[in-house]
Amino acid sequence: MALPMFLMAPLLLGVLAAGIPVVIHLLHRQRTTPLRWGAMQFLLETPLQMKRRRKVEHWLLMAMRIVGLAVLAFLLARPLWIHGQYNPLASRLPVDVAVVVDRSLSMGRTAGQGPMFNQALGVVDQVADLLQPSDSLSVILAEHRPRAFTPLPVGVGDLPKLREQLHQLQPGLSDCSIPEAIAAARQVVDRGRNVRKIILVASDGQRTSWQPEDDEAWRLAAGSGRGEPDRDLSIHEFLLTPDGGASDLSVGQISVQPNLVGLGLPAQILATVSNSGPKDIGPSTLRLTVNGQAIDPPHQLSGLAAGQSTTVRFDYTFNTPGSNWIEVSSDVVDSLPADNDAVAAVNVWQKLPVLVIDGQLTRFGRFKSSEFLVSAMQPVDASQESTTLIQPRVASVVESADLNLDDYFVVIVNDCAQLPSAVQDKLADYARSGHGVWIILGPRTEASFVSEQLAGAGIFSAVLNDPAPHGESTPQSTQVLDAQNPMVALLAGERDAFSGAITQKWWSLRPRDPDAEVVLAAASGDPLVLERPMGRNGGRIAVWCTSVDGQWNNWPLMPNFVPLVNETIYHLSGGQTKGLENCALQAGQPLVWTGPAEPMVQSIDVTLPDGTIDGNKSPTLANGRYEFRYNDAFVPGLYAMHFTPTEVKPQPVYYGVGIDSRELDPRTMGSQDRQRVADAGCLDEPHPISSDDLGGIIRRENRGVDLWKYLALFVLLNLLGETYVTYRLIQAQQGVAAPAAV
Numbered sequence: 001m002a003l004p005m006f007l008m009a010p011l012l013l014g015v016l017a018a019g020i021p022v023v024i025h026l027l028h029r030q031r032t033t034p035l036r037w038g039a040m041q042f043l044l045e046t047p048l049q050m051k052r053r054r055k056v057e058h059w060l061l062m063a064m065r066i067v068g069l070a071v072l073a074f075l076l077a078r079p080l081w082i083h084g085q086y087n088p089l090a091s092r093l094p095v096d097v098a099v100v101v102d103r104s105l106s107m108g109r110t111a112g113q114g115p116m117f118n119q120a121l122g123v124v125d126q127v128a129d130l131l132q133p134s135d136s137l138s139v140i141l142a143e144h145r146p147r148a149f150t151p152l153p154v155g156v157g158d159l160p161k162l163r164e165q166l167h168q169l170q171p172g173l174s175d176c177s178i179p180e181a182i183a184a185a186r187q188v189v190d191r192g193r194n195v196r197k198i199i200l201v202a203s204d205g206q207r208t209s210w211q212p213e214d215d216e217a218w219r220l221a222a223g224s225g226r227g228e229p230d231r232d233l234s235i236h237e238f239l240l241t242p243d244g245g246a247s248d249l250s251v252g253q254i255s256v257q258p259n260l261v262g263l264g265l266p267a268q269i270l271a272t273v274s275n276s277g278p279k280d281i282g283p284s285t286l287r288l289t290v291n292g293q294a295i296d297p298p299h300q301l302s303g304l305a306a307g308q309s310t311t312v313r314f315d316y317t318f319n320t321p322g323s324n325w326i327e328v329s330s331d332v333v334d335s336l337p338a339d340n341d342a343v344a345a346v347n348v349w350q351k352l353p354v355l356v357i358d359g360q361l362t363r364f365g366r367f368k369s370s371e372f373l374v375s376a377m378q379p380v381d382a383s384q385e386s387t388t389l390i391q392p393r394v395a396s397v398v399e400s401a402d403l404n405l406d407d408y409f410v411v412i413v414n415d416c417a418q419l420p421s422a423v424q425d426k427l428a429d430y431a432r433s434g435h436g437v438w439i440i441l442g443p444r445t446e447a448s449f450v451s452e453q454l455a456g457a458g459i460f461s462a463v464l465n466d467p468a469p470h471g472e473s474t475p476q477s478t479q480v481l482d483a484q485n486p487m488v489a490l491l492a493g494e495r496d497a498f499s500g501a502i503t504q505k506w507w508s509l510r511p512r513d514p515d516a517e518v519v520l521a522a523a524s525g526d527p528l529v530l531e532r533p534m535g536r537n538g539g540r541i542a543v544w545c546t547s548v549d550g551q552w553n554n555w556p557l558m559p560n561f562v563p564l565v566n567e568t569i570y571h572l573s574g575g576q577t578k579g580l581e582n583c584a585l586q587a588g589q590p591l592v593w594t595g596p597a598e599p600m601v602q603s604i605d606v607t608l609p610d611g612t613i614d615g616n617k618s619p620t621l622a623n624g625r626y627e628f629r630y631n632d633a634f635v636p637g638l639y640a641m642h643f644t645p646t647e648v649k650p651q652p653v654y655y656g657v658g659i660d661s662r663e664l665d666p667r668t669m670g671s672q673d674r675q676r677v678a679d680a681g682c683l684d685e686p687h688p689i690s691s692d693d694l695g696g697i698i699r700r701e702n703r704g705v706d707l708w709k710y711l712a713l714f715v716l717l718n719l720l721g722e723t724y725v726t727y728r729l730i731q732a733q734q735g736v737a738a739p740a741a742v
Contacts, residue, residue, distance in 0.1 A: 020069065060725055064721055064722045064725065068715060068719060068722065071711055071714055093194065093195050093196045093232070094134035094194040094195075094196065095131075095136075095194055095197070095698060096135070096136045096138070096153050096189045096197050097136070097137050097189075097197075097199075097200065097698060098137075098138040098139070098185040098188055098197075098199045099124050099137070099138070099140070099199075099200045100178070100181045100182060100185050100199065100200065100201040100202065100203070101120045101121065101123075101124065101139060101140070101141055101149075101202050102120060102142045102181075102201070102203035102206075102209065102240075103117060103143050103176065104142065104143070104172055104174065104175055104176035104206070104209055105171070105173050105174065105175070105336075105338055105339075105636075105659055106209070106663045106664075107120065107171055107172065107203075107204055107240075108172075108173075108336055108338045109242035109243075109248075109336050110243050110246055110336075111241065111242045111243055115171045116171075116204055116240045116241075116242055117169075117170075117171040117172070119202075119240050120203070121166050121169070123202040123238050123691075124137075124163065124166060124202075126691060127200065127694060128156075128162075128163060130694060131156050131159070131698070133156050135156060136155055136194065137150070137154050137156075137162070138152075138185065138188045138189055138192070139162070139166065140181055140185045141172075141181075142176040142178055142180075142181035142209070143172055143174055143176050144175055144177075144634040144635075146176075146177070146181040146183075146185075148184060148188050149166070150162065152188070152191055153189065153192040153193075171338070172635075173609075173635050173636050173637070174634045174636075174660065175208070175587070175588075175634070175663055176209050177209065177211060177217065178201060178211070179214065179217035179218050179220065179221040179682070180221070181201070182199060182201065182221040182682055183221045183223075185199045186221075186233075189233075196232045197232065197233040197234070198234050198235075198698065199235045199236070200235075200238055200694075201237050201238060202238045202240060203240065204239075204240050204241070204242065204668070205237070205239050205240075205688070206663075206665065206667070206668055206669075207668055207673065208663070208665050208667070210673065210677070212669065212673035212674075222680055222681040234684045234697070235683055236684055236685070236693075236697060237674070237683060237688045239688035244278070245279065246279075246334055246335035247277055247279040247334055248275070248276045248277075248335045248336045248664075249273065249274070249275050249281050249284070249304065249332045249339075250273070250275075250276065250339035250664065251271055251286075251328050251330055251339065251341055251342040252271065252272035252273065252342060252658070253271075253342060253658045254269060254270065254271045254326065254328055254342050254343070254656065255269075255271075255344075255582070255584065256268070256269055256270075256326075256344065257270065258570070259486070259570050259582065260349055260570045260573065260577065260581070261346055261347070261349065262349055262352075262388070262389030263318065263348050263349065263350045263389075264319060265317065265318075265389060266316075267315075267316055267317065267318060267346075268313055268314070268315055269313070269315075269316055270313055271286070271311070271314075271328040271342060272309055272310070273301065273309060273310055273311075274308070274310075275304040275305065275306055275307065275308055276307070277307050280303060280304065280305045280306055281303060281304045281306075281334070283303055284300075284301045284304075284330055284331055284332045285298050285300060285301070285330070286298060286299040286300075286301055286328060286330050287299075287328070288327070289326065289327040289328075290316065290318075290324060290326050291320065291324055291325060295314070295316060299312050299314065301330075312328070314328070318348040321348050321349070321350045321650070322347065322649070322650035322651075323346075323347050323348075323654045324348055324654065325343060325344070325345045325346075326343070326344050327341055327342070327343045327344075328341065329342075338659065339659055339664065342584075342658055342659075343636075343637060343638045343656040343657075343658075344582065344583065344584035344656035345583035345638075345655050346583070347577065347580040347581060347582070347583075347653075349389060349577075351391050352389050352410075352569070354377065354390055354391065354408055354409065354412065354569060355393055355405065355407075355408040355411045355412065356373065356374065356392055356395070357395055357397055357411065357413050357414065357416065357419075357423075358370045358395065358416075359397055359415040359416035359442070359445070360396050360397070361398055362398070363395070363396040363399050367396075369414055369442060369548075369549045370394050370414050370549075372556035373392075373440075373548050373565065374392050374394060376561055376562045376564075377392045377565060377569070378390065378392065390566065393408075397418075400423045401420050405426055405427070405430045405435070406435075409436065409569075410435065410436040410437070410438060411427065411430060411435065411438070412437075412438040412440065413439050414442070414548065415441070415442030415443065415444045415445060415547060415548075415549070416444065416445065417444045417446045417449060418449055418453065424456070424457040424459070428457045428458050431459065431534035431535060431540070432534055432537070432623060433535065433623055433624045433625060434535065434537030434538045434539045434578070434594065434623075435539055435572075435576060436539065436541075436542070436569075436571070436572025436574070436575065436576075437459065437534070437539075437540075437572070438541075438542045438543075438544070438568065438572060439460060439541065439542070439543045439544070440543075440548055441544065441545050441546070441547070442546075442549065442552070443469070443547060443552070445507065447464055447467045447468070450462060450464060450507065450509065451463075451464055455512075459541055460511075460513065460516075460532065460541055461513050462510060462511045462516075462543075464507065464508070465508040465510060466508050469505050469507055470506055472504055472505075472524075475502035475503060475504045475554075476503050476504070476524060477498075477499075477501070477502060477523050478501035478502070478522065478528060479520065479521050480497075480498060480519070481520065481521050482517055482519045485517070485519045485531070486567065486571040486574075487529070487542070487567050487568045488519055488520065488529075488564070488567070490567055491564060491567070498520070498560070500558055501553070503528060503546050503555075504552055505546065505553075506522065506526060506528060506545045506546040506552060506553075507546070508545075509526075509527065509545060510527075513532050515533055516530050516531070516532040517531055517532065526545070527545055528544065528545050528546055529542070529543070529544055529545070531543070535623060536623060537575050537625050538576075539575045540571070540574065540575065542568060542571075575594075578592065578594045579592045579593035579594045579653065580650070583654065583655040583656055584658065585655060585656065585657050585658065586657070587634050587635070587636050587657055587658060587659060587660040588633070588634055588660065590629045590630060590633065591629070591630040591633050591639055591641070592627070593619075593626075593628045594625055594626060594627045594628075595619075595648065596625060597621060597625060597626065599645060600645075601619050602644045603615070603617060603618060603644045604618070604619060604628055604641055604643055604644075605642045605643075605644075606630050606639060606641055607639065607642065607652075608637075609635055609636070609638055609639065610637075614630075617630070628641075633655070633657050635657070636658055636659040636660070638654060639655040639656075640653070640654050640655075641653045641655075671687075674687060674688075
């Protein structure tokens with residue numbers, strides 16, 4: 001027995017319109033009162049048979065109108081008569097086919113004479129060869145965001161052009177979501193005119209792309225909750241397999257040391273190189289490229305065993321200030337060329353100005369309390385001070401109110417008894433705008449400076465355990481409490497980096513700011529080095545509870561004192577260098593740029609790795625600084641920001657984005673994973689199909705028919721019949737009226 005169904009069942013409510021002719025008939029029915037008059041004798045001569053015939057034709061006309069409106073409602077609801085064994089109208093239904101082509105980075109792996117992506121395009125060619133004139137084809141590219149290569153289904157006549165455009169594509173470099181791609185394919189095939197729908201997924205079956213555990217994604221892919229009818233839709237997986245014998249060498253994320261690179265100063269570029277197997281890789285060459293220029297000599301890699309990794313180091317001195325980009329590439333021919341190189345960016349600083357406000361009350365003299373500190377910032381001969389990255393200036397506390405703090409990246413308040421109230425407010429605003437403030441407590445510091453001035457200005461709030469500096473007869477050792485903090489991370493990686501650091505005197509306090517973190521502490525547990533963020537622009541406050549002049553500790557005499565001071569300054573400069581530091585990001589991380597409020601930034605253009613420009617972006621201005629975030633960096637490679645006007649410096653600003661590590665995951669879908677997807681209604685069978693199955697799937701007979709064309713013919717014939725009956729009634733009325741007028 002045939003089974004009826006409707007593609008647009010809600011339109012069946014239009015059947016109610018069939019009652020309109022009845023309502024009109026009732027409203028216009030004549031209510032007459034018999035009245036005899038002189039000419040009545042002529043009307044009585046009208047044959048009774050003519051009157052009865054007109055009455056029958058009136059009822060016939062109303063019936064035709066009722067049936068016409070009812071059938072029109074059925075027509076718009078798209079009735080189907082399918083799967084009937086004895087359906088006399090049964091035939092092969094035309095089909096709308098959508099092919100989901102996996103264009104993630106993993107599809108670039110070698111399979112035969114080319115990448116698997118080319119084989120996926122070959123699946124599209126096979127499907128196109130099987131289609132008949134009434135069929136249609138759609139192509140959806142599974143990228144980070146699914147892209148409908150054909151927004152509307154394409155007829156057979158346009159397939160040659162479509163195939164030519166597809167074969168101009170190269171393998172993709174981003175991740176992808178197969179569930180989202182299937183959901184996009186459903187939307188495209190739903191725009192087709194045919195009843196039968198088929199979705200084919202040409203993929204390497206990578207588990208991270210299929211996401212079998214994401215039930216919500218598969219629920220959306222299955223169309224759950226969309227309120228649509230159960231069309232004749234089937235979904236199949238076409239599995240593509242890479243060559244299993246080829247190894248894959250990958251160049252991992254690049255790092256640059258030191259964190260802040262100075263102009264003309266030596267730097268180290270480190271890159272991790274790994275071999276995912278299954279075979280060993282022989283001798284190869286790794287080359288460093290800076291701003292597009294190859295740097296000699298290259299690094300010769302003797303070989304790399306399967307499953308092994310190594311770190312490659314290049315020594316280089318940057319001679320171009322501003323944003324630079326670097327690339328490390330390998331000449332190995334392996335299964336996945338896309339991960340044979342990596343790119344990063346580094347900003348080269350000419351100067352990093354630092355202001356030291358010394359607690360000395362006179363502006364003349366040696367500033368003895370700050371001598372060790374300044375020497376750590378410039379550990380070179382006096383003749384070379386102008387070439388160092390950090391450029392310190394020491395000023396007395398009495399002249400601090402007259403200084404413009406915005407000229408400096410970091411302000412250090414060293415062993416001050418008190419600060420002028422104007423300087424307190426300036427320091428608070430300075431930190432909130434994204435700068436760094438370093439407070440060093442020493443012998444000249446007064447308790448009210450900590451408990452009243454710093455707390456009152458909102459810079460740092462703490463409770464003093466003792467009203468005077470705390471001293472120990474036996475010097476206390478120094479403990480690292482936060483080894484990940486950038487101020488000590490470089491040193492904490494060394495064995496016993498602080499083993500010789502002893503402290504005999506310090507200010508004992510307990511921080512009250514909830515966001516304050518203790519970095520170094522005495523053996524007694526008292527904090528020695530703390531820090532806290534300030535504002536929303538990257539500003540930070542660092543507090544040392546012990547002096548830097550050698551009176552209370554031996555820190556200035558330690559070998560690690562110089563890097564400790566420099567790393568602290570680099571960290572506190574983070575608000576000013578945000579977006580301009582070494583930019584080696586993972587795919588999907590935002591590109592962040594910040595800059596001063598002057599000059600005004602009108603627009604930002606972002607150049608993508610493929611050379612296209614995403615332009616006319618607008619930064620936001622908050623707390624005296626511009627900030628811009630670009631959230632579409634999902635494709636690995638080199639990005640560049642250009643600013644309007646050109647007076648904005650530095651520009652361009654480069655960003656290096658690495659590949660998505662999930663795309664290197666070799667795990668593929670298993671039988672249980674496919675069964676789970678099939679149970680979600682997104683696979684007709686829990687196993688992949690092959691080329692031999694395509695013909696049977698696309699050309700299979702479907703004993704059914706879409707009835708709309710037959711109903712349309714009936715509506716047309718009914719309209720013609722209604723017109724004819726109406727014409728007959730008009731002629732009959734005119735034939736009766738003519739004698740009465742004589």
